[in-house]
Amino acid sequence: MIRPSRFLRQISRHIRREKRLSLGSFLVLAIALILIDLFWIGSINLNDQYQQILKTVRMEVFLSDSVPDSALPVMEQALLALADVSSVSFTSKEEAARILENDLGAGILEGLEENPLPRSYIIFFGRTKNLEALNALENQLVRLEGIEAIEFGRPWIQKVENIGRNIRRIGYAVGGLILCVVLLTMANTNRLTARSKSRDFFQLRLLGAGPSYLIYPFLAEGFLSAFIAAMLGWVLLFYIADQVTFSAFTIILPSLGDTLIYSILAGITGIVGAWLGIRRLLLS
């Protein structure tokens, strides 16, 4: 079994002998991986914005006039008992009229025999709820007696969710394409290297060399190139994020643990690319 020190010697020997090829493929890899990093950062920050928006979501429950005032405490308890509801705020008919007049001008209800505005409860949530959860809660609420209408800004939540979903889809597609670029880059680099070394490969096989001499150094180089390219990309992005500040928002970056896992996964992609590059030569 070949030792790691020999792997490193073989890799450094290859880089020394094939400086331009190694540097070129390393730069292409680094750029491709930085593009994935940027999409990831974009996704994290978009998701955060979405969560911030969801945090502001309130649900307003309008009561029927048939509900007597004496039943309101029971209604309030029923609302508080619902999952993730942190508090409720009651708005009487008079208060609703006052708010309407504040918003649209005094005297807007003049001439009417009685105040047509319904009583309502505003529900505040302890945890953010997405559209699906809000729909489910709405279905629960409509079953309660005395509730006339429910309002929670469904159209704009739907719009935000759609935007997020489309961005994610684009992200997956672009990420997939970039992953293909990484694989092809590794495969092509290794194929070129393997072709240039095919004579040496032949000699190694004549001497009885096994996979440890023929395959593993390529795979190790594939892993190290992609891993180091990924790590360098993160170092660069962390540095830029540290230097650049936006007054409107703060850029959220992945945790160091996540970037390490990502770099290891990039390295594994590098192994796959290296294998794709040399397998035909080895099987021939």
Next chain:
Amino acid sequence: MIEFDRVDFSYSSQVLFSGLSFHLHKGQYLVLSGPARSGKSTLVQMIAGMVVPEGGDIFIDGRDLISIIKSRKELREMRRRIGGVGGIYSLLTDRTILENVALAAEIAGQPARVARKNALEACSKYRLGHVASHFPDMVSEVERRTALLARAEAGRKNLIVADAPTAGLDEKSAQYIHDRLAALRLAGVAILYLTAGKGPQKGPDQYLCFREGKLTP
């Protein structure tokens, strides 16, 4: 050690071997001579397990070549016992002479330190010390071929296949290669020498010639 028993082989409708037989014993020095396209290199490729015969049998150390080729591990182990100079055997271009000499021993599983020490000794013995740190394209042809012999010795090979090892060398250099082969033979290494000419004058135990797909004395 090597036995060809009525081996048949043709290449592009040209019959190369027709019932070709010979036997190379342990420690024997055998010269096979024949003109160009007589099948010398094909024979070397068969011994290396790269080409299989169309008929007959080949035995390497008593094992049938076909069954050796079927197992990758056995094929590797067989190849590790064979050293070569000339023909299909050459040095790795991206390694120094010392690294090349150490290579066979490394592949055979010797620890790197031991392989390097043996390679240094072999380089010194074969007068390659002054070019040990050079790459193959920086040294002379005779030094490259000598390095292949040094590699075989450092790798403790028990068979050396020399395919026209002195082709293109001047008389003095050719004699030096012949002397080294004779010395290896004295150390108990079997040598199969293939040539289009006469081969070494002193040292070999037997001379055979390719004639009409067979080997004759």
